[in-house]
Amino acid sequence: MARPRSTAFDACHAAVPAMLFAGVAALSMLAVHPVLVTFSLSGALAFSLVARGAAATVRGLAWQLPLLVLVCLLNPFFSASGSTLLLKVGPRSVYLESLAYGATMGALLVATVLWFEDAAAVLTQDRLLALAGRRARSVPLVASMAAQLVPQMLGRARAVRAAARACTAAGPRPPARDELLRTSTMLLSWSLEDSLERADAMRARGWESGSPRTRYRPERFRARDAVAAAGIAALLALGAAGAWAACSSWEFYPRMSGLAPWWCYLPFALLALLPAVAELAARWAERGDAG
Amino acid sequence: MSALEFRDVTFSYPGGADVLRGISLDVPEGAFALLVGATGSGKSTMLRLVKPEIAPAGELSGAVRAFGEDVRSLGPLASARAVGYVFQSPDAQVVCETVWHEMAFGLENLGVPEPETRRRVAETCSFFGMGPWFRERTAELSGGQRQLLALASTLAMRPRLLLLDEPTSMLDPLAEKDFLAMLFRVNRELGVTVVVATHAPEAMLDYATCAFELAEGRVREVPLEEVARPEPLRAAQRQARPRGPGAPGAGCGAGSAKSPRADSLQGGCAPDGPSGGRFEERGLIVADDLWFRYDRDGRWVLRELDLDLGAGEVRAVVGANGCGKSTLLAAMAGVVRPRRGRVRNAAATSQALLPQSPKALLSRETVRDELMEWSHAGGYGAREVGASLAELGLDAAADRHPYDLSGGQQQLLALEKLLLVRPRLLLLDEPTKGLDRSARERVAARVARARNEGATVLLATHDMAFVRAVADRVSLMFDGGIAVTEPTEEFFKNSWLYR
Numbered sequence: 001m002a003r004p005r006s007t008a009f010d011a012c013h014a015a016v017p018a019m020l021f022a023g024v025a026a027l028s029m030l031a032v033h034p035v036l037v038t039f040s041l042s043g044a045l046a047f048s049l050v051a052r053g054a055a056a057t058v059r060g061l062a063w064q065l066p067l068l069v070l071v072c073l074l075n076p077f078f079s080a081s082g083s084t085l086l087l088k089v090g091p092r093s094v095y096l097e098s099l100a101y102g103a104t105m106g107a108l109l110v111a112t113v114l115w116f117e118d119a120a121a122v123l124t125q126d127r128l129l130a131l132a133g134r135r136a137r138s139v140p141l142v143a144s145m146a147a148q149l150v151p152q153m154l155g156r157a158r159a160v161r162a163a164a165r166a167c168t169a170a171g172p173r174p175p176a177r178d179e180l181l182r183t184s185t186m187l188l189s190w191s192l193e194d195s196l197e198r199a200d201a202m203r204a205r206g207w208e209s210g211s212p213r214t215r216y217r218p219e220r221f222r223a224r225d226a227v228a229a230a231g232i233a234a235l236l237a238l239g240a241a242g243a244w245a246a247c248s249s250w251e252f253y254p255r256m257s258g259l260a261p262w263w264c265y266l267p268f269a270l271l272a273l274l275p276a277v278a279e280l281a282a283r284w285a286e287r288g289d290a291g
Numbered sequence: 292m293s294a295l296e297f298r299d300v301t302f303s304y305p306g307g308a309d310v311l312r313g314i315s316l317d318v319p320e321g322a323f324a325l326l327v328g329a330t331g332s333g334k335s336t337m338l339r340l341v342k343p344e345i346a347p348a349g350e351l352s353g354a355v356r357a358f359g360e361d362v363r364s365l366g367p368l369a370s371a372r373a374v375g376y377v378f379q380s381p382d383a384q385v386v387c388e389t390v391w392h393e394m395a396f397g398l399e400n401l402g403v404p405e406p407e408t409r410r411r412v413a414e415t416c417s418f419f420g421m422g423p424w425f426r427e428r429t430a431e432l433s434g435g436q437r438q439l440l441a442l443a444s445t446l447a448m449r450p451r452l453l454l455l456d457e458p459t460s461m462l463d464p465l466a467e468k469d470f471l472a473m474l475f476r477v478n479r480e481l482g483v484t485v486v487v488a489t490h491a492p493e494a495m496l497d498y499a500t501c502a503f504e505l506a507e508g509r510v511r512e513v514p515l516e517e518v519a520r521p522e523p524l525r526a527a528q529r530q531a532r533p534r535g536p537g538a539p540g541a542g543c544g545a546g547s548a549k550s551p552r553a554d555s556l557q558g559g560c561a562p563d564g565p566s567g568g569r570f571e572e573r574g575l576i577v578a579d580d581l582w583f584r585y586d587r588d589g590r591w592v593l594r595e596l597d598l599d600l601g602a603g604e605v606r607a608v609v610g611a612n613g614c615g616k617s618t619l620l621a622a623m624a625g626v627v628r629p630r631r632g633r634v635r636n637a638a639a640t641s642q643a644l645l646p647q648s649p650k651a652l653l654s655r656e657t658v659r660d661e662l663m664e665w666s667h668a669g670g671y672g673a674r675e676v677g678a679s680l681a682e683l684g685l686d687a688a689a690d691r692h693p694y695d696l697s698g699g700q701q702q703l704l705a706l707e708k709l710l711l712v713r714p715r716l717l718l719l720d721e722p723t724k725g726l727d728r729s730a731r732e733r734v735a736a737r738v739a740r741a742r743n744e745g746a747t748v749l750l751a752t753h754d755m756a757f758v759r760a761v762a763d764r765v766s767l768m769f770d771g772g773i774a775v776t777e778p779t780e781e782f783f784k785n786s787w788l789y790r
Contacts, residue, residue, distance in 0.1 A: 166644035171668025206371030
């Protein structure tokens with residue numbers, strides 16, 4: 001995985017970006033409105049380009065754009081409503097409104113995926129886990145162990161399969177199903193064996209020693225973070241109100257109508273563009289410091 | 292006061308014979324003590340008895356004291372504070388996903404308040420120079436770094452006694468040196484008493500202040516000079532094989548000269564060497580201008596690599612960690628496809644690869660089934676397997692799970708499994724990693740026998756004594772290519788680094 005390159009959100013407590021990205025993603029999922037979706041998609045794309053880089057973004061779009069087009073084209077076949085007839089495919093009528101609705105839904109889907117990818121670039125797993133409450137004793141630990149286990153098992157599966165492929169003297173390779181069974185059995189006993197030693201290593205360092213555990217967090221929640229969080233919360237509330245107003249007046253069928261006044265979209269647009277703008281601003285502030 | 296004291300300690304596993312018999316020893320405070328002995332001699336058992344929370348179940352009599360207190364009267368909390376324990380496996384003993392969390396793990400368990408945790412983590416990381424990788428994910432660390440992390444995260448709890456069980460046996464020589472140098476600083480600068488259990492004490496002799504030898508359940512203090520006995524490994528001598536002479540100018544030495552040291556290894560094959568037998572100079576497997584990298588944007592792991600291996604040869608590939616030895620073996624085996632260049636392998640249909648971890652090869656429930664797995668393709672049966680088991684000394688363990696064997700036995704089992712199908716080409720990746728002397732000798736002897744029976748062997752290793760014992764020629768790998776290839780004796784004679 002490429003290293004996350006965000007600077008704006010590295011320098012604040014994880015709660016701030018967590019709140020921002022969770023809020024924006026949630027609003028994006030609920031707001032089925034062409035204008036709002038356009039803002040959401042542009043904001044997500046802009047941040048992806050800035051923080052994840054063009055290469056990673058383009059690699060993602062390679063499957064996301066076809067998805068968008070597919071949803072857009074399929075919708076008319078499921079809902080034949082609307083008033084502007086574009087063409088007839090067999091017994092089906094394709095209306096402009098129906099296509100537009102499909103396009104909106106497709107864009108919404110892609111925007112949501114992009115927001116999650118953006119969030120993952122900023123909030124690495126350890127930052128997210130550090131957000132868990134003080135009382136969550138072993139959940140973050142279990143999650144972090146599971147997260148390590150997956151790449152380790154994949155690496156070992158590669159080693160097992162490579163060894164099997166290299167041993168041509170052992171005759172032809174077994175059918176895929178048998179090989180899968182063999183590999184998974186081996187990985188299971190291998191991991192179990194490891195877990196015995198890991199359990200000992202944990203106990204040797206005082207795990208379950210009876211004293212209440214403390215939590216070490218390398219990040220501290222500062223006044224600056226509180227201000228940012230409050231600002232984001234206010235903006236989220238405004239954005240939600242605006243989006244609600246915009247969506248409730250808007251209708252796709254039978255004719256697209258009911259555009260709300262411009263200031264209903266403003267808070268949502270600000271929210272969607274905030275990550276990219278904040279990132280660019282942070283880089284601008286640090287220009288010249290790094291290559 | 293002694294940091295660690297055993298008084299008449301006798302221990303046996305449930306229903307088993309005594310592993311430790313009336314052991315008494317004293318490790319003075321501030322010492323760097325070695326605990327030597329072969330695999331299975333009870334070193335780990337002895338160390339674990341000092342930490343009741345990981346002590347094996349069994350019958351224990353006598354007293355084990357740390358700083359004058361019986362360890363069984365210490366609670367898990369006091370034990371974790373007073374006595375640190377570092378395990379063998381760099382993979383298994385790291386618990387958390389990130390370095391910073393791993394450093395804090397023990398302190399969190401002890402309930403150390405956050406400001407104090409912050410301080411201890413900072414101090415320990417500064418001492419170990421871990422700043423640059425403090426925020427890395429543990430999965431991305433090298434084996435040496437992971438082992439160093441295990442040491443550092445234990446020390447963050449500020450134990451006064453540190454026990455280490457074969458801490459460097461899975462590391463390459465360079466990482467081992469780094470680790471030991473750090474351990475030495477811990478001992479001298481922080482005043483932590485160190486007890487290291489090891490079957491390869493040579494690298495630690497410069498640091499050690501005393502040594503104890505554990506054999507047949509008894510322990511005795513041995514002078515450090517006595518611990519240092521770098522004898523060559525023993526392996527079977529190359530035998531002359533009934534086959535025609537090699538290519539012109541090929542082979543090395545002639546006939547079946549039986550030197551007086553016929554059984555003292557030196558399978559070397561200098562053209563003027565005394566060893567018997569011959570091998571072809573080239574032709575069985577030829578790599579021509581190989582280039583390989585894992586990612587399109589990654590660095591080249593193999594570059595401009597040429598290698599020519601003759602039938603019947605034992606070729607050792609040596610070189611620093613990460614120079615591409617394992618990748619080379621995989622490329623020769625056809626498991627990875629070179630980006631450029633090609634491999635011509637006349638034995639492609641009759642080859643076998645021993646991966647770095649034998650566990651990647653062991654797939655059955657019992658030792659016997661393990662050896663039987665390929666009997667169909669290999670054209671052998673229960674009789675041959677029985678003979679192999681007898682030779683491995685695993686008769687009694689035939690119905691046990693392979694994982695219940697020691698690391699050395701697992702390695703020998705995996706090797707035997709490969710050799711039962713009589714491959715023409717045998718590829719070995721670090722076959723002696725983590726093994727004690729006797730297991731290394733047995734691997735060497737088994738490889739020598741396979742060679743005498745006509746196999747060609749290509750092996751990657753850091754173990755120079757093993758190279759001397761079995762290899763005909765040595766290739767030094769550097770920067771993805773082969774820097775030099777010479778007959779073994781000549782290679783070591785001309786080498787400045789490898790002796």
